[in-house]
């Protein structure tokens with residue numbers, strides 16, 4: 001394919017090479033964690049980062065099959081297209097899927113739905129995730145987190161140690177000289193592993209283009225009925241209920257991230273394929289989380305606070 | 313190629329401000345990040361834009377105005393892509409400096425022009441030497457506070473050069489005068505220092521040549537054995553790992569260490585795609601002609617390697633000690649070297665490096681942030697290289713069995 005890419009003036013060969021190096025690093029991390037940990041799991045949200053992560057994990061063990069299951073922490077606030085896509089991938093890769101449901105955590109009283117007019121389940125995911133990790137006795141969970149996403153993530157190690165409460169303690173992180181991974185844990189503790197730590201949003205899209213990684217359709221432009229809230233375009237229907245004075249309208253949009261549908265915003269876009277998205281990403285002046293996640297904009301340390309509580 | 317950069321220097325020398333300035337002036341900062349920093353500058357400071365807050369992302373860092381942990385940032389110019397590790401300057405976070413420097417091509421060591429070299433500067437130059445950081449840039453910062461004085465700059469450069477020359481492995485310094493706060497010689501050449509004829513920092517970073525790695529011959533530490541057990545790939549056995557040291561091709565003769573068996577490469581896959589050759593850095597899996605018992609931790613080595621590794625259970629290594637609990641003669645640890653995990657016994661502490669004077673003295677134990685040299689007995693033979701010749705074969709970490717904490721970085725120099 002032709003790479004239209006205004007992020008740098010790198011040639012297609014150079015782009016291929018730099019993405020291939022990131023792939024080598026990620027595959028090395030995935031193999032290392034699989035070898036050192038007894039019972040790892042790959043967290044799969046249906047978003048582009050977890051799509052790339054699953055693609056890499058499958059490549060790491062080819063022609064063998066994936067030696068660990070995949071888990072979806074299901075907020076119940078889904079985009080229909082993402083669930084369809086998830087089930088298609090599970091079929092295609094022949095992986096074992098575990099669904100950990102936030103709704104079940106709420107029904108059983110483990111988690112309490114946020115009150116107020118616009119409950120998001122982003123925060124509640126931590127409860128469901130930690131319960132599922134304990135239930136299945138997972139000792140490591142692969143996530144698609146990238147250091148360029150957020151200033152707290154920029155501080156996190158490739159292997160992120162979590163205590164009995166799933167908490168991240170930024171002051172007590174294990175040094176990783178030469179990216180050597182120490183996966184030693186005690187019973188009850190677990191690790192989060194981030195093979196995409198050193199990827200940027202641009203790298204992810206370049207990789208998706210080069211490797212033809214399938215994505216949910218909502219990443220590309222489509223017509224959608226939306227409502228504008230705090231400068232963000234939210235899809236009407238499902239968890240987003242119209243409030244007094246709000247007028248829904250049709251818009252040509254796409255999503256830059258996929259999360260809880262109640263707080264994940266769409267961006268106006270006509271980019272209908274990877275090349276066009278790449279042009280947009282290279283020209284973007286706002287981070288993907290800033291543009292599309294209402295919850296991260298609440299406070300300066302929203303991500304750090306959630307991570308300390310056990311978030312991805 | 314990506315250039316990996318780590319900052320170093322004392323606390324408040326301006327490391328975070330410099331990185332913020334680089335990100336800002338290369339237009340890498342997104343609008344929402346900038347407005348968040350503006351807001352935070354008002355909350356935590358006097359309201360003028362504090363670029364350090366671009367990398368000081370933790371709440372405690374913003375409240376205290378310091379860097380606690382390494383932050384990784386990414387930026388690209390039309391000429392190169394960069395990964396920057398902004399490291400903390402406090403002595404208590406030296407382990408993070410070691411971590412940041414270990415994976416870097418370039419270290420930017422900052423000095424406050426008003427203070428000259430401090431113990432931390434000397435320590436960081438020492439760390440750069442011990443870790444074999446290939447390029448060191450000495451950035452004399454805050455030139456605006458010394459009236460952009462040329463003599464001050466030259467005095468500091470001379471002092472630093474004298475120290476760098478005296479290090480165990482001498483370090484070549486690339487010096488330049490900057491003001492991270494005002495941007496002089498960061499992205500744009502300074503108009504305040506016409507006496508300086510060198511390149512501004514960004515131009516230097518864009519054009520600097522990183523010396524290549526030594527070719528010691530192919531090495532592959534086995535991470536995982538791929539055995540599909542499917543009817544289609546019934547006999548497939550792929551030894552998966554990251555190739556280092558040199559290239560590998562189908563038909564190459566290899567030796568399996570520490571066992572010593574020989575075989576021939578009959579297949580190479582990268583991400584499941586067959587290829588005829590592989591280059592250092594590639595994550596591959598290798599199939600061999602013979603049915604040999606090979607597992608995780610074993611190392612495949614080119615049989616005609618230009619430099620053969622050493623198989624030994626007694627190693628001598630420089631060490632950076634990273635935890636409160638001291639390292640003592642006779643203590644036991646877990647060692648992780650390549651993909652092998654084993655037990656290690658400290659048979660001797662040879663010396664402690666004195667980072668300020670670049671000399672050393674005898675030591676009974678090593679404490680937090682000490683740098684020294686130790687002798688270890690390992691419970692199984694390791695396949696080692698001298699760290700300076702082949703980094704992956706010469707790097708290791710020690711882990712505390714009781715806490716699981718990573719306690720030390722080791723640079724292996726020799727066998728006993």
Ligand SMILES: Nc1nc2c(ncn2[C@@H]2O[C@H](COP(=O)(O)OP(=O)(O)O)[C@@H](O)[C@H]2O)c(=O)[nH]1
Nearest residue numbers: 323324325326327328329364453454491492493
């Ligand atoms: N006048 C002046 N102040 C600077 C310069 N660079 C940094 N500073 C200030 O020095 C202080 C410490 O900077 P910071 O980047 O946090 O230092 P770090 O501890 O090395 O990361 C801050 O108040 C900066 O604004 C400079 O070039 N000139």
Ligand SMILES: [Mg+2]
Nearest residue numbers: 327328378379
């Ligand atoms: Mg700092």
